Amino acid sequence: xxxxxxxxxxxxxxxxxxxxxxxxxxxxxxxxxxxxxxxxxxxxxxxxxxxxxxxxxxxxxxxxxxxxxxxxxxxxxxxxxxxxxxxxxxxxxxxxxxxxxxxxxxxxxxxxxxxxxxxxxxxxxxxxxxxxxxxxxxxxxxxxxxxxxxxxxxxxxxxxxxxxxxxx
Numbered sequence: 001x002x003x004x005x006x007x008x009x010x011x012x013x014x015x016x017x018x019x020x021x022x023x024x025x026x027x028x029x030x031x032x033x034x035x036x037x038x039x040x041x042x043x044x045x046x047x048x049x050x051x052x053x054x055x056x057x058x059x060x061x062x063x064x065x066x067x068x069x070x071x072x073x074x075x076x077x078x079x080x081x082x083x084x085x086x087x088x089x090x091x092x093x094x095x096x097x098x099x100x101x102x103x104x105x106x107x108x109x110x111x112x113x114x115x116x117x118x119x120x121x122x123x124x125x126x127x128x129x130x131x132x133x134x135x136x137x138x139x140x141x142x143x144x145x146x147x148x149x150x151x152x153x154x155x156x157x158x159x160x161x162x163x164x165x166x167x168x
Contacts, residue, residue, distance in 0.1 A: 046074035053083060053093075060116070062094040070100040078108025092116030092137060097123065110134045121145045121164070133157040144168065 044065065053061045061083070080093055094117035102123040110131035115138055122145035133154025142164040151165070 044068070044070065044074070046076040050076050050079050053080060060092050060094065062096070062117075064096045065100065066096055066098040066119075068100060070097065070102060072104075073097070073102065073106050073109060075106050075108040077106065078111045081111045081113060083114060092139075095119070098142070099123075105129065107131060113137060116140065118142070128152055128155070130154045 049063065053063070077095075083093065093112060093115045095112075095115060096117070096119040098119050099122040102120065102125060105120075105125070105128070107129070110129065111134070113134065113136055115135050117140040118135070118138060119140075119142040121142045125143070125146040125148060127148065128143065128151060130152045131154070132152060133156075135158065138158050139160060140162040141158065141160055142162075144164045144166050146168055148165070148168045
């Protein structure tokens with residue numbers, strides 16, 4: 001098992017996936033001197049997180065990345081658009097990115113047509129891309145606590161049950 005998996009998303013039945021920071025421990029006998037350094041705050045092994053979602057096969061996977069000091073989201077997140085479960089074809093992802101340092105969002109995020117919840121509150125966003133309108137299954141959007149001065153017209157295409165946009 002790779003060292004990244006110790007701090008990549010950890011779950012129990014129906015519990016959300018959480019990213020945990022890891023404290024460096026003494027090297028084990030099988031570690032090589034050229035192993036990568038431990039992750040820094042704000043670093044997320046996005047490949048491992050996405051892989052774990054597919055491996056666990058939950059009906060409604062929840063990814064919690066609140067308060068991790070993230071400055072970017074990898075385009076690898078876009079691979080989650082292929083996520084479906086056999087039992088329920090309406091698999092909805094939940095992505096919580098609150099209280100980070102995000103200033104922009106990758107286009108891959110807006111390819112997640114199976115995204116049901118998106119929380120971007122308390123970041124440093126100054127605008128939302130028009131592509132937000134592509135998230136046709138989004139039911140909850142929280143964008144409060146950013147520096148948004150306007151919302152794109154495409155946001156009206158969403159069928160939101162909950163929309164939180166203040167303060168901004």
